[in-house]
Amino acid sequence: MTELHDVATRHGCVACGLHDVCLPAGIEGEALARVDRMTRDRRTLVRGEPLFRQGEVFHSLYVLRSGATRSTIADAEGMHQVIGFGSPGDILGVDGLLDEAYRTEAIALERSTLCEVPFARMEAALTEVPSLHRRMLRVLSGEVAADQDHLVAMGRQSAVERVALFVHGLVEKQGRLSRQGDWLRLSMSRADIANYLGLAVETVSRALGRMEETGMLQASGRTLRILDRAMLSAMVSAAPLRSQEKLTAIRKRAAMNS
Template sequence: MVHRRRSLGQENRCQSCRHRSLCLPLALELEEVEQFDTIIRRRLTLRRGEWLYRQGSPFTSVYAVRSGSLKQVANEGGSDELLTHYYLPSELVGLDGIDEVIYPSSVIALEATTVCEIPFDRLEFLSERLPVLRAHLYRIMSKEMRKDLRVIRMLAHKTADQRLATFFIGLSERFRQLGYSPYRFRLSMTRAEIGNYLGMAVETVSRVMGRFQQQDLVAVHGREIHILDMHTLVELGGESGRR
């Protein structure tokens, strides 16, 4: 696993990051942000397909996505890999390794991606000194638990059409929070990866996407998605209570 280390110049500091308000330094005062910045070991750049860490390796750090996107995959007993999470800028990766002191899954770049590595022992120490940081870390963990629960419910109870609608709605919300268009975005995952995440065959993903286009719910051009009818898509996914 080879990573390229970027210079820690002013442009790479937390104060200049456009996602600062969504990441761990949220609500910290300037001096506290500077303290947080000092615990970041380095910024890593990954190419598409490059591993951030592998399943079973020792847990040492969590990572904040600065740009690009990542997927998390788990392999149980030699079976096929299961895609369990995907991460966008400002989101924290690796929290599931805290309990067992190993990473229970592997994380791989879906595209050219930059992450900030945050050694967990330093984060834990600083969180004890900065209650605001500790509280925000707890909120991030709680959000991850709710996300896991939504995925479990989706896989257990929703049809293929509902799953893909829910997937698009979730992406739309996350891009909106990042300050991007919630109606036009690019998929970094392939259709096979989307199917893996949603528990669907790739042929089913393509068929449902085609049906959505015929119904004028979305327009699809390669990996570019344009949501045309958000209201109907939300109703189809059974997500009206979330918006």
């Protein structure tokens, strides 16, 4: 029996259904076997259980295999801001690389399983496995892109546009996981979504109601059914154009008054 088969039996990176979207994506052969060797056994969290707390010493990265998580950051007064939601294939704990302490808190929103990757083992492998090093850079780039997407959402003046952008992001994630994107089961509460988007809970509900009225989607509790993907995509892509038009109009008025 080959070594590659042995590690696949122990950890399952080779046969895992998330192979193409999580840490080993694009890594094959002995490099993949090495990723398997440095990955600890699965860890299971129940709903509400923390994966790590803000300020805890950083020691590992985690790959979410199933379930969902919510990441928050607390200010000096203890107020929590939701900054992201984890879904299968996501890598959690990257923020701990900055100063060797987790800067956020990650909580399971439902029963979740994760693979733990001790960073001390990964650090050694990064210098010896070029494909893993490139993959890690892509992971870090993904973190930056996610932060940028959040800033874009927060910059939208219309609550409907913010909610539409959020829903569109979930649809895209479903597609990357090869899941049916027309049905979304929200693991997070309306309060979590509102916190993430900087809106009131009632505003999120009204925004979803307006999207229902247009025939874009159908909302029932934590389940969303996307009825018109083209309309959803058009709203998301048209919003920056409208913002640019507003900016241009403001500049023109300022020039006329100067």
